[in-house]
Amino acid sequence: MNKPLDLKEVMIDQATLAKRLRQETSGEVMTDSASRGRYATDASIYQAMPVAVFVPKTAEDIATAIQIAAELGVPVLPRGGGTSQCGQTTGAALVIDNSKYFRNVLDLNLNQGYVEVEPGIVLDHLNGSLKQHGLWYPVDVSTAGQATIGGMAGNNSCGSRSIAYGNMVHNVLGINAWLANGQIAEFGNYANSAGVAKQLGDFVKGLANTLQPEIEAHFPKVLRRVAGYNLDIFHPQSELPYTQDGSVNLSHLLVGSEGTLAYFKSLKLKLAPLPKHKVLGIVNFASFYKAMDSAQHIVKLGPTAVELVDRTMIDLARSNPSFKKTIETALIDHTAQTPEAILLVEFSGEAHAPLLEKIIALQELMGDLGLPGSVVSMPDASLQKNLWEVRKAGLNIMMSLKGDGKPVSFIEDCAVPLESLADYTQALTDVFSKYGSRGTWYAHASVGTLHVRPILDMRRDGAQKMRAVAEEASALVRKYKGAYSGEHGDGLCRGEWISWQFGPKINEALAEIKHAFDPQGLFNPGKIINPPKMDDASNFRFSPSYQVIPLQPALDWSAWNVQNNPVTEETTAPGTGGDPAMGLAKAVEMCNNNGHCRKFDAEVMCPSYRVTRDEKHLTRGRANTLRLALSNQLDVKDETSPLGSDAIKEVMELCVSCKACRRECPTGVDMAKMKIEFLSAYKKRVGHSLRDLAVAYLPKYAGTISSIPLLPVILNLRNHIAPIAKLQEWIMGISAQRSLPIWKGNTFWSKPKAIAPYQFSPEALSNQPGVVLLADTFNAYFEDENLQAAITVLTAAGYRIHIPHKSQNKTKNKEQNTCSKEFCCGRTYLAAGMVDKAKETLGELIDHLAPYAQKNIPIIGLEPSCLFTLKDEALVMGFGERAVTVSQQAQLLEEFLASKAKAGKLNLQLKAASKPVLFHGHCHQKSFAAVAPAMELLKLIPNAEPQLIESSCCGMAGSFGYEAEHIEVSKQMAEASLLPSIRKSPDSWVVADGTSCRHQIADGTQREAVHIARILAAHLSAE
C-alpha cells in the first residue's frame, strides 16, 4: 500500500536528481524556485512546488528520467498543457513537460480510421492536420487550443459533443506507456495483449470479477463518469459502451488515471468523419427549470450538442457592444425581457436537408412541451460560429471578476441523469444562496453536466464554504444517482470523493491496482489513491496565510484593488481591496492558469511562447513568476525589489509588450503594463544602459540631429558600412543585422512655416469640421511622407487640422522652454522603464489635448503604439479625468475615417487600385479592435480586395527587434506567418501602420510596406 509522501525526503534528492538528469539525458533540467514555481499550479485552486522540472527532448530522456527517479525514490508527474481544474497536475514531484517536444503524429491510417500520436500534441493541432482528410478527433474539449492528447487521456476528458461521440475513454484504441520501473508496455485489446500488460490486465480482471456486484451497485450509469480507475472495463456500466464490439481494451484502464499508473509514450486514437453540415436550433425559455426539464426530451432527437447559456450570461453578452448583435440573433424577441435560459441544440450530418427537418422536429417538440414558437432556427454556419464564440466569451467575462472572491471549480462537473437535471439544478441553486453565493450555469445540458462555479474567497472563509457546498452537492448527486466527477477528473479536489462514490471495497481495489502498476507509489502520488482532503489549506494557491509584500508600483493599479460581492458581483471602490502592493498583486493574481495564452491559432497571444514553447516565455509563466515574487515565494537574495529581480527579468526578457494578453486573456492579465512595472523596478536596480538612453531620449534629440547639416548623412553611413554597425552592436547592443531608421535633414518639423496652417485653438477648431492630428516622432522625423499623406487625405475629406506643437503653448516654466518643441506620448521612456519621464512628457501632451477633447474634437494618431498610449497607459498614470476625456477622443486615422464612412459622412473620391492589398495589423491595433476599421476603409478603394494577414506580433515590437540579444527571436516571430504571407503575394500593396512592422517587413522581404494614409492618398482621385 502507498504511504503519503514525505516531502522532506524528496527535497533531499533534488541535487542528485538534477545532476543525474543533466549528465544522463539531453533534456532541459530546472531546479530554481522560479522555474519550479511556474509548474506548481494548474487551472485549479491548488499549488505544490515540484522537486524539479524536466523538459525531455527524446523518448530515451523520459525513460531515463523515470528510471533515475525510481532509483532515487522521487515521484514523477507527467504534464501536458497544465490546464487541469482539480489539481491533478500539481505535485511535489519531478514534473515532466511533454508539450514542448512530443508533438508528432506517428502514424495515420485513413483506411482504418485511426491515428497514433505522441502525448504532447495539442488537440487543435491534430485536428488541423486531419482536416484535409475530412476527419477529426471528436473529443472537442473547450481547451482544444491547449489541451494535449496525453493530458486529455490522463483526465478522461469530454467535449461538448460527447453525447454523439463519447469521452476520451470511448475514443482511445491503445496506449504505449512506460511503467514506473521504466519498462514499456503496450495496452490495447485485452484478448490480444501480452507480457506485462496482460499480467496487469489479468490482475485487474480478477479484482473486477470479485467485485462485480459492487461495480454494478456503485458505478453511476451516466456517460459522464470520470472518477477513479475504469474498473468497469470488465463489467461495463457506462451509458455508452467503451468499445463498439463489446471487447475489453486495457488502454481504457489508463484513460483517466491522471498520471498515477503509467506514463503515456504514444496513443492510438479512433477518428471520426468531419460532419459536412451543421444546423442550430436555439430554444428560448422563460423558466430555467423548464429548460433543464426539456433537455431529456430534446436529446431524443439525436443532437450532437445541447449547450446551456443562462440569463446572467445572455445579459453579460447583451451589455457588451461587441456581442450584443450576435447574442440577439439567438433570441425570439430581443425587445422583450431576456429569457431565463437558452439551449443551443446542434444537429450535424452529411446532408443539409435532413438537418433542417431536425429543426422542424425540435420546433414541434417544443410545441408539444408547451412552448410553441420558442425556437430560433440558425442554419447559417457563420452565424452559428459567432454564437459559439459568444458563449465562450460569456464565461470569460464571468472569470474576469476582480477581487479575492473568485468563481471556484469544485462541483462544476457533477453529472446527473437528465430526468433529474431540473430538480438537481434548482436544489443546488438553493444551496448556493444558503452559503451566501450564487452560480452562473452553462455548458453540457445534453449529458447532465452543467458547469457552475460559486464565488468563494479562499483566503478567508472559502475553504469552509467549499466543504459545506460540496457535502450538500454530493448528497444531491447521490439522491439523483449521478456522478460526482463527470468531466474534469479527481486531482486534489475530488480524490477524497472516490471512496464516497464507489464505497470502501472498490476504493481498496483501486489502491491494489495502483500498487500493481506502481509498487513504489511514485507516479503522481496523492491523486486518486491516498488523496488529501479537498479543503486542506496547505495545498491552496491562496491559503489564509498567503501574504503580499508591501510595494509602491509605478503605475496606478487601484482599479484592481477591490473586493466583490459574491451574490451581486458588484465590486467595491477602486483602491479599497486591501492589497499591500496597491492593486498590482491583485492584477497579477487575475491569472487563473487556464492556459489560454498557450494557443497558436488566430490572434496574437503570446508571441514569445509561440516561438519558444517555454513556460517562462508565456503570459501564464510571467504572471505566476510575478505572483510568487510579490508574495515572497521565490528565493530572491540580495535584491532590493523582488519585482526588479533577475527572476522577473528572465521571464520578461522576451515579452514584446504586444498588449495581446490585455485583450485575449480571458481574465485580462495585462502583461505589457506589468512589464513597465518590472522595467521601472529593474532599471532602478541596475541603471540604464547607453541603448536605453538612446531609445528613451530619441524624441528629444531627433530634432537636433536632423537640424545639423550633414549629420543625418553621416549617421546613415552606419547602414552601409558593416564595421560601424558591428562597432555599434559591440558598444550599444544594437544588432548589426538590422538597418536603422534613416535620418533626414528635411523633416516635417524642419519647415516651421509648413505647420503654420495647422495651428488652431480648440474654440476655432470646434466651429468647423476639425481634427487634431498627432505628429509623432517616427512619422514626423523619419517617415514624414506618412504625415503629409494623412494631411492630404483629411484635407480632401474636408477637415481642418490642428497639429499639436509647443510653440503655440504659453510656456509654464523655465524647463519647458529648454525642451524640444514637439509633444511626445512618452512611449520610448516607458520602453526604457523611465515611468517618471513618461508621465512628465505624456502629461504635457494630455494638458494640451484636453481642451480639444472637451470640445469633442477627434484626436487622430498614425503610429498605433503612440496613439494607444493615450488610450491605455495614460489612464494609469494619475492624470485623472482629463486623461479619460482625451482617451475617449483618441483614435487612429482609419478608425476616424471608417466611422465617418459608416455614418455616410465621408466624402473621399477614391480611384481603383491596380493591385490587391495585404494588410498587417500592429499588435496594439489588434489589442484595441482597430483592425476591422482599417479593413473597412481599404474596402472603399475600388478593386483593392484587401486581405488581412493572419499574423501574431511582427517581432519588432519597438526596439525589441533591434536588440542584438533578441534578433533571432524577432526574426522567428516574423517568420511564423507575417513574412511568408507577404512573400506569397509578390504583386500586392503591403499596408502596415506600425513603423517597426514596416521595418521588419522591409528587412525580411525587401518589400516596402506603407502606412494606410499613403495608400489612401495614392488613390485619391484627381476630381
Ligand SMILES: Cc1cc2nc3c(=O)[nH]c(=O)nc-3n(C[C@H](O)[C@H](O)[C@H](O)COP(=O)(O)OP(=O)(O)OC[C@H]3O[C@@H](n4cnc5c(N)ncnc54)[C@H](O)[C@@H]3O)c2cc1C
Ligand atoms: C477554461 C477551461 C475549460 C475546460 N474545458 C474542458 C472541457 O470542455 N472538457 C474537459 O474534459 N476538460 C476541460 N477542461 C479541463 C482540461 O482542460 C482538460 O482536462 C484537458 O484535457 C487537460 O489537458 P492538458 O494537456 O492540460 O493536461 P494536463 O493538465 O497537463 O494533465 C492532465 C492529467 O494527465 C496526466 N498526463 C499528462 N500527460 C501524460 C502522459 N504523457 N502520461 C500519463 N499521464 C499524463 C497529468 O499527470 C494529469 O494528471 C477545461 C479546463 C479549463 C481551464
Ligand code: SF4
Ligand atoms: S495569463 Fe490569462 S490566458 Fe494565460 S493562463 Fe493566465 S488567465 Fe489564462
Ligand code: SF4
Ligand atoms: S504582452 Fe504580448 S508578449 Fe507580453 S505576455 Fe502579453 S501576449 Fe505575451
